[in-house]
Amino acid sequence: MDIVVSGIRPTGNLHLGNYFGALKNFIKMQEENHCYFFIPDYHSLTTHPTPEDLHGNVKTVLIEYLACGLDPEKSTLYIQSDVPEIIELYLLLNMNAYVGELERCTSFKEKVRKQPDNVNAGLLTYPTLMAADVMIHKAVKVPVGKDQEQNLEMMRTFARRFNRMYKVDYFPIPAAYNFGQKLIKVPGLDGSGKMGKSEGMGNAIFLVDDPKVIRKKVMKAVTDNGPTAMNQDKPEVIENLFTLLKTVSAPDTVDHFENLYHKCEIRYGDLKKQLAEDIIKFAEPFRERILELSADNDYLRKVATNGAEKARESAAKTIKEVREIIGFRKF
Numbered sequence: 127m128d129i130v131v132s133g134i135r136p137t138g139n140l141h142l143g144n145y146f147g148a149l150k151n152f153i154k155m156q157e158e159n160h161c162y163f164f165i166p167d168y169h170s171l172t173t174h175p176t177p178e179d180l181h182g183n184v185k186t187v188l189i190e191y192l193a194c195g196l197d198p199e200k201s202t203l204y205i206q207s208d209v210p211e212i213i214e215l216y217l218l219l220n221m222n223a224y225v226g227e228l229e230r231c232t233s234f235k236e237k238v239r240k241q242p243d244n245v246n247a248g249l250l251t252y253p254t255l256m257a258a259d260v261m262i263h264k265a266v267k268v269p270v271g272k273d274q275e276q277n278l279e280m281m282r283t284f285a286r287r288f289n290r291m292y293k294v295d296y297f298p299i300p301a302a303y304n305f306g307q308k309l310i311k312v313p314g315l316d317g318s319g320k321m322g323k324s325e326g327m328g329n330a331i332f333l334v335d336d337p338k339v340i341r342k343k344v345m346k347a348v349t350d351n352g353p354t355a356m357n358q359d360k361p362e363v364i365e366n367l368f369t370l371l372k373t374v375s376a377p378d379t380v381d382h383f384e385n386l387y388h389k390c391e392i393r394y395g396d397l398k399k400q401l402a403e404d405i406i407k408f409a410e411p412f413r414e415r416i417l418e419l420s421a422d423n424d425y426l427r428k429v430a431t432n433g434a435e436k437a438r439e440s441a442a443k444t445i446k447e448v449r450e451i452i453g454f455r456k457f
């Protein structure tokens with residue numbers, strides 16, 4: 127049983143991309159590993175949310191984690207800020223994290239470019255906090271997408287550096303979790319190629335969206351004027367719609383529309399209607415569970431409290447040992 131750590135930043139509702147790209151894998155992982163799934167609320171402070179937004183978004187992600195099938199009995203489910211040991215490790219790791227290497231991170235450089243007015247130290251040391259999240263449980267595996275490879279490399283550097291500096295073999299060097307299949311990217315509805323919150327409201331379908339909203343968003347999806355020659359390749363916006371269809375619809379439905387496309391007989395309106403209905407069918411149980419859980423604050427509190435307790439047990443052990451290694455010792 128490998129120790130695995132992962133989390134999704136609480137910035138709003140989860141969409142189909144988050145589900146197929148992350149949550150679905152988390153659910154599989156929890157069956158075979160010792161998983162720590164958390165809500166990185168400290169991380170989200172780099173964007174300066176209001177207290178109401180911060181609290182609301184943490185609650186939303188907790189509810190949606192549970193609605194997707196993350197099982198607090200099988201994995202440890204917790205909120206980052208409930209585990210102060212992470213922050214102590216973050217501070218300790220920062221003492222050996224060099225400004226130069228942090229400044230060279232692609233994600234940091236991108237933030238500097240995108241938000242020059244808010245280049246805070248939290249952004250610079252984001253990779254150290256990520257390393258602390260993983261190292262606090264001495265995790266060996268981290269599920270990462272392509273965009274996170276550099277952050278994983280930083281974690282590996284920090285773990286190796288600690289071991290070398292104190293001449294110990296204490297921290298495992300975390301590796302990418304291998305899903306045994308290609309990571310999927312769910313396209314958005316606006317033709318941009320990726321479903322995401324930041325790409326505009328009509329682009330993403332959220333698990334909590336009701337049927338009316340789903341129909342409206344799908345009917346507005348970007349298309350072209352239709353194929354003009356038999357068996358022609360699909361342009362990207364159309365390929366994206368088919369990719370969405372493949373994620374939620376039955377194979378014969380996909381074949382049906384593929385055939386129509388190749389015969390130049392496709393009507394995008396029909397494809398969109400079918401896609402909307404299949405998304406609704408897929409999302410309905412999630413939505414019901416989200417609504418149920420939203421009304422059950424006692425259960426949410428219980429999950430968060432138990433999760434924090436379990437996570438702190440593991441974290442406190444690590445911190446105690448790390449303090450000893452570093453030389454914080456009792457007289």
Ligand code: ADP
Nearest residue numbers: 134143144147148271310311312320321322323
């Ligand atoms: P967003 O792009 O909406 O801000 P995040 O960047 O917070 O979402 O991503 C959270 C998790 O969901 C990550 O593991 C990321 O790889 C996954 N994810 C997000 N969007 C997609 C997508 N369109 N396809 C596949 N996975 C995605």
